[in-house]
Amino acid sequence: xxxxxxxxxxxxxxxxxxxxxxxxxxxxxxxxxxxxxxxxxxxxxxxxxxxxxxxxxxxxxxxxxxxxxxxxxxxxxxxxxxxxxxxxxxxxxxxxxxxxxxxxxxxxxxxxxxxxxxxxxxxxxxxxxxxxxxxxxxxxxxxxxxxxxxxxxxxxxxxxxxxxxxxxxxxxxxxxxxxxxxxxxxxxxxxxxxxxxxxxxxxxxxxxxxxxxxxxxxxxxxxxxxxxxxxx
Numbered sequence: 360x361x362x363x364x365x366x367x368x369x370x371x372x373x374x375x376x377x378x379x380x381x382x383x384x385x386x387x388x389x390x391x392x393x394x395x396x397x398x399x400x401x402x403x404x405x406x407x408x409x410x411x412x413x414x415x416x417x418x419x420x421x422x423x424x425x426x427x428x429x430x431x432x433x434x435x436x437x438x439x440x441x442x443x444x445x446x447x448x449x450x451x452x453x454x455x456x457x458x459x460x461x462x463x464x465x466x467x468x469x470x471x472x473x474x475x476x477x478x479x480x481x482x483x484x485x486x487x488x489x490x491x492x493x494x495x496x497x498x499x500x501x502x503x504x505x506x507x508x509x510x511x512x513x514x515x516x517x518x519x520x521x522x523x524x525x526x527x528x529x530x531x532x533x534x535x536x537x538x539x540x541x542x543x544x545x546x547x548x549x550x551x552x553x554x555x556x557x558x559x560x561x562x563x564x565x566x567x568x569x570x571x572x573x574x575x576x577x578x579x580x581x582x583x584x585x586x587x588x589x590x591x
Contacts, residue, residue: 378582383411384424385458386585388438391428402535406551413549440585443469444487445480448570451561452486452590459583468581476574488559489590494534495554498546499524513540523549528556555588563591 386407394401398408404425411421426432441462443455459465473480496515506525510518515527515537524547529537531553538551563571571591579587 379414380411380416380420381582382458382585383407383414383416384420385438385583387411387421387424388428389440389458391425392430392438396425396429396431402538402548402551406548409547410549441465442483443480444483444485445473445478446486447473447478447574447589448476449561449563449567451563451571452489452557452559453575453578454486454490454555454588455578455584456586456588457581457583458585465581465583468583469578472574472577472581476570476577478574486590489557490555490588491558492531493554493556494529494531494537495550495552495556496527496529496534496538496541496548497521497524497550498527498541498548500544500546502545509541509544509546513537513544526550554586557588557590559590561590 387404390401390404390407394403396404398405408421408425428438438458438460439462441457441459443457443466445453447453455469457465457469470480493516500509506518509525510516510527513527514533515529517528518525519528520526527537527541534551534553538548542548568591571589575587575589578584
């Protein structure tokens with residue numbers, strides 16, 4: 360989802376436990392803030408907890424993140440979601456979703472990456488027209504199955520290979536219905552969230568791909584980055 364530009368070695372090198380746990384914990388905090396501390400009643404939180412456990416994130420880190428997000432006890436703290444937009448190398452449209460407890464730190468860090476790569480960071484909406492706001496459900500399933508058939512039966516609009524398993528694109532309104540349908544069909548859900556799907560693809564050459572990948576990787580490596588979406 361938004362990371363088809365990452366190669367295998369980059370994914371492995373990015374998996375530094377400290378930063379990984381920080382990002383996983385922030386997603387748990389935001390999910391708990393948005394939908395409450397009960398994972399049985401909060402699909403996004405349940406998916407975030409499952410993702411954290413898959414990466415062997417300590418239980419106390421998970422519990423602390425839930426309490427912070429839900430505003431429970433002394434650990435309560437505010438993490439907010441902020442979106443930045445702009446044009447990357449060779450006119451590629453980019454949306455960066457961040458989760459931060461200090462937007463005055465995050466904005467300059469994102470801006471510096473754009474500046475370093477001679478790119479233009481824009482206002483909200485500057486590249487948003489190149490993307491569709493959609494629901495996204497990612498999961499894995501054992502056994503033999505046809506992904507297209509699974510998508511049709513679950514009511515998803517489209518399906519594609521993901522970093523783990525398959526990603527199902529839905530309308531915003533039907534996202535949770537699709538998640539529930541997939542779970543009934545034996546899928547283990549790893550993500551269930553609103554996302555951005557590129558609808559205007561930027562044509563770039565193989566040589567230009569290197570510039571774009573370096574730029575997107577630099578954005579993705581920022582501590583506060585949650586998701587990076589690009590029109591490639």
